[in-house]
Amino acid sequence: MDYVETFRMARDRPRMLGLDGSFVAAAAFVNGCDAGNSWRLLDGFGEWLAAGLGDGANLSWQALVVRHSLPGGSPNSPAELVLGxxxxxxxxxxxxxxxxxxxxxxQKRGLAEIFAQYTKVFG
Structure with a gap:
């Protein structure tokens, strides 16, 4: 399955996939795709996000996405993921x-490079 195309469809036409356009629904959809791939689809995603921020190694990828998206966005619990x-x-x-x-x-650098960068940032 082409997940890049699936995620583009989820972004552009969420209702077509039964999503309501919320971050909670989008994140659940992405998580479901990951679960359907034995939790291997998003390997390295959280590490890549945290290394990009230089912070947040202890946070979920969902919280890290919020941090990447909103200035000063720093949710530390699911309750803080409630957004306007x-x-x-x-x-x-x-x-x-x-x-x-x-x-x-x-695809270009591979998971080994992503994890090496993460290790470099967080030791």
Whole structure:
């Protein structure tokens, strides 16, 4: 399955996939795709996000996406992932941008390079 194309469809036409356009629904959809691939689809995603921020090694990829999306966004618990309408649309768009960037990096440099960068940042 072409997940890059699937995630583009989720971004551009969420209702076609039964999504309501919220970050919670988009993140659950992405997580479901990961689960359907024995939790291997997103290998390195959280590490890549954390290394890009230089912080957040202890956070979920969902919280890291919020940090990448919103200035000063620093959720530390699921309750803090409740977003306003404007914040929500920014974070959903950024989620799918980050996934595309990650796929590109993962394909060109490989997981070993992603984990090496993570180790370099977090020791």
């Amino acid at each position: 309408e404007q914040e929500n649309s920014v974070v959903v768009a950024r989620l799918f941008e980050l996934l595309e960037e990650f796929w590109d990096v993962r």
